[in-house]
Amino acid sequence: ARALAECKIKKSPFGTVAYSHLCEAVELLGGDSWELFETIELGNPYASKIRREFTTNLQKLEKKLQKSKGA
Secondary structure (H helix, E strand, C coil): CHHHHHCCCCCCCCCCHHHHHHHHHHHHHCCCCHHHHHHHHHHCCCHHHHHHHHHHHHHHHHHHHHHHHHC
């Protein structure tokens, strides 16, 4: 949610239900203080691994989309 908040995604009347839920998560969690976010991320022994997996999967999706775009 914090990363999406940085992207400044906005609710849209044309968004899907899933997109609306994503926007709600950003509203709920994206505004937490940096100190709270840092405490959660650094205090959770699993967070670093999950962040790496998440960014790796985003990169894979981007590559797949670029391949589809070029096809």
